[in-house]
Amino acid sequence: MPGFRSVYSMFFERVKLDQCSESLINNYSRSIASLSLHFNRIPHEISVDEINSYLYRMTIHEHQSISYFKHMIYALRHWFRLFDMDSKAIAMPSIRREESLPVVLSQQECKELFKSPRSLKHRYLLAFAYGSGLRMNELRMLKIADVDLDRKQIHVRSGKGKKDRYVVLSNLLIQKFQTYLLEVKPQVYLFEGLTPGEPMGARSIQYIIVEALRKTDIKKKVSMHLLPVTYFHVVFTVPHELNTFCVRYPKEFYTILFEASKETIETLGADPKHLGAQTGMISVLHTWGQNLMLHPHVHMIVPGGGITKSGEWKHAKSEGHYLFPEKVMGKMYRGKFMSKLQVLLEQKDSFIQVPLRRKLYNMNWVVYCKDPFLGPKQVIEYLGRYTHKIAISNHRIKNVTEGIVTFSYKDYAQGSVQKQMPLTAEEFLRRFCLHILPPNFMKMRHYGFLASRNKPRLRTLQLTMGMMPVNKEAKATWKEITSSKLNFDVDACPCCQSGKMIRLMSFEANAPPIHFIEQLKKQKEH
Template sequence: MENNPSFQSLFGHHTIQGFNPYSRAVFSDLASCHTAAKGYHLSRCDSQECGNMAHRYHSCGNRHCPNCGSIRRDEWIAARTDELLPTAYYHIVFTLPHELNPLIMGNRSKLFDLLFQSASKTLLRHARMPEYLGAEPGITMVLHTWGQDLSFHPHVHCIVSAGGFDGKSWIDAKRKNNRFLFPQKSLANMFKAMFMEGLEKDSSITWCGDKNSILKAIRFKKWNVYAKAPFGSPDRVVEYLGRYTHKIAITRHRILEVNATQIKFRYKDYADGSKTKQMWLTHREFVRRFEQHILPKRFVKIRHFGYLRLQGKGERLAVIRSTLNMEPKKPKVKIPFQIRMLEKYGRDIFKCPCCKTGRMTVIFDTRDKANRKPKPIRSIPAPS
């Protein structure tokens, strides 16, 4: 390790060689992001008086990368904003007890799926009860696996609409003057029962330790379902989506210092009144904690339920908008990367940084097939 390592250089720590192949591949992406290993493109100013040339290294595009994902996040948020309806939206969090952490680590895909299933069924069953709504709400769920100190803390954040769709018409929220959507205790009890039922019935789960002891430890414990007051406006919903949907375990703005042996970062201690504190970790411990939050390959961490479920969503939303006398949804428009950069940061990525008037034009890109080195031709022995 170099004397003054950067945050990104930690993703090349030698202990990563002991991780599984997929985790090693993820860390390789993160370590090589915006370096020559990912290729580059060369641009030249189109002004004859200037002729400035510049090259930029490519990003890795990995969903766990602290450098990547902001543009994809903005595109995703824009699409979700078009689906907002004139109703209140609630924020609900379903958390699994920490006694299950070792079991989840050994069965990530199965138990993450079970977490989604149990939480979504809990919300949908409550919503279908006539006294609460009598319809299906729109639900967006996002899986997070971390605490602020990078500890393993699996939970799902949910955005739930107060109103819903009964298959024919829109049903307005019944608790317009209350500060909760469904009773918190009822949510927690049903969520616990559903998750434990799935846990006990799934014979494919690999148990680490005594199964009966683990079940006993969580059966008599109070499970945590956190229900917040409704968002103040659709804008707040969008703000929430931006902060949570494409978030990763730790981002650059929380890193305070990296020296030859340790890394220091900022975190909130929710157990101590959400006070902001600082933590030192060795490089080895930092990459160990970070690796816990690499999701299984191709695992979908953002899911939709209720009237937002993917099958038939477009037709369903069109019917809902019609019953609410809303204008039809506008056709989706793909906004180019350079326009999003200009809107968000006020930066024209094609303006020449040297003369300020010319336009930078790409003249070479390692991603172009024509620029790739041909594979060596294997010689074929002549027939005898």
């Protein structure tokens, strides 16, 4: 098509300059080529409505994966920003991640998984993968020289984002390391393929994991990011007297709420009197009360313990009954929040009236602990069910007539009694709009050892605490589902209904290659 080659080359060079990985560059390139071939136009000339229609057809009717959708959207955003078409980039639809509930393996199941492969190489690969927390490509490209036994660490080179990092090496892996080297005798890479001195392929590693799971009959879907300990549910609130500042500076106000609550838990966790270890947190922002009025507060999930300086797990002193004293948390949180708020107001040339400031410092700020979670599974169930709610759900809206909206709510002042509240449509919308967060604001955040950068440390702790994360259970293909649910053979010839369709060519998951039509013609000729 006219002009495609030149603009495509510019796009390819731009993505290269952004230091994206080779696989990501290929995915983006295939996505742009696939879209352009479909419309026989370059993306400049395709409207947002046409793109949305194409994506809908690919994901709903042709059952393309969420990965296909994601790469197409990100590729188009890169494209439109490259050519100063930001309005189109902003108009691209958002991507919703799939969520799943995890299950934790028992210690016995962990042992069975490690013992299932016959090969020492495969057994050590499994232990190393889960014990170190390395990604697939990081594991493949790990060299023997990158393992430092004296310092008990692994030097990961060019990991995600082209960054180097160090990962803690567990004692279990150190004990088996020399035995592995003597028996397997790798030359350069720790896990080599059939060719000496060359790294093992990604598919080979995936096959080893699948086979190990198959031999043990493990069919559980497990999370890799939680530990088998008690989790506390802490709520940090803000006095309603500060709602004016929240409405005026929402982004800064909510950031202060996150930071003050996080620093409170971190400070008390580091204090030997209370714990003496680094803890972790998952914080979720909610801004509403039952009556839809502004009520900013943070729900925080905190494990009942932390990681000491020596890298070992230390349980909370309360033995799972409570985290820290509520009064202590309330006073510390109040001081940190007010200090940060005053700095913000000075930057904005604003201030808090002296009587209000005195009142805020004299009142008890509400910080309370709900009943602790019973384990990782209940934590994930809570996160999946509660954290992504909005201010009001449809089932609470009871009636909409003649400009009056009636909805149900719990009156906590009278023992959580269910009541109904009528509001004018204007007032209902005003209250609802109070809870629209600033653009690109993250309402869910991970801190401490639960932050993404600390996942490798979690893997080591999981092993020492007798748990083991595994890959998700393989899902049935769409052909298998169609056959079992509808009793319909999709491979049957649509003309004679007796013969089978013959596959001429297979494409990767994201998009066909650019010159697939010419390749298909050659296949037919042979």
